[in-house]
Amino acid sequence: EVQLVESGGGLVQPGGSLRLSCAASGFTFSTYWMHWVRQTPGKGLVWVSRINSDGTGTSYADSVKGRFTISRDTAENALYLQMHDLRAEDTAVYYCARSGDNLLPHYWGQGTLVTVSS
Amino acid sequence: QSVVTQPPSASGTPGQRVTISCSGSSSNIGSNAVNWYQHLPGTAPKLLISTDKQRPSGVPARFSGSRSGTSASLAISGLQSEDEADYYCAAWDDSLNGVVFGGGTKLTVL
Secondary structure, three states: OOEEEEEOOEEEOOOOOEEEEEEEEOOOHHHOOEEEEEEOOOOOEEEEEEEOOOOOOEEEOOOOOOOEEEEEEOOOOEEEEEEOOOOHHHOEEEEEEEEOOOOOEEEEOOOEEEEEOO | OOOEEOOOEEEEOOOOOEEEEEEOOOOOOOOOOEEEEEEOOOOOOEEEEEOOOEOOOOOOOOEEEEEEOOEEEEEEOOOOHHHOEEEEEEEEEOOOOEEEEEOOEEEEEO
C-alpha cells in the first residue's frame, strides 16, 4: 500500500524558513516523480514543485521560484521541500504526492499545515 | 486565477447525472493527459480519473472522463450523497513546465 506522510509544518514568522518532509513507503521510491501541491485556506489546489525520479530535474511554480527547493533522498525514501523567505500567502496545507504513469500526481498524503504569521 | 477553468459549483439530486467541465489551452489540456481528483476537506485528494478516461482500481464505474481539444469533462451518473465534494482537473503545462490545476468545482447533492 502506498503511504505518504508529511511532517514539518507549523507556525513561522514572515521571512522565516521551514523544511517539509514526506516519508514514502509501499513502492519503489526511486522510480517515480514526486510533487508538492498546496491548498490555501478556502481556495483550490495549486501545484508547487516536482522532482523527477533520480532527482536530476526539478521545476517550480512561479510564485515560489527562487525561494523553495525540492529534493529527495532515495536511501531514506524521503521527499523534502525547503522553504525560505516565507510570506503570508504561503500559508497553506502542503501535500506530498507520488506520480502515476502520466507523471501527474496520483497518490497523496494527508498534508501538513504551514502558517506564516507574526 | 488558474489557467485552467472549471465552474465553481455544480449540483444535482440523487440518481441524476452531472458533468463538470475543464477548459484549458493548447499548452496543457490540448496536448497532455488530464487527471480528475475528488477532495473532501481535511482529507487527502483522491485520484478519480487518470489520463483522460482511465478509472483507477476501486473507483466506481459511475465516474467517467473524456477529453476533446482543449477541454475535458468529468461525468458522474447515479449521483449519491457521498459524491458531495470538491472536484479538480489537472494537466501538465508545457509552457509553464509544471502541473496546472483547475480552480475546482464544489459539487452539492440536493
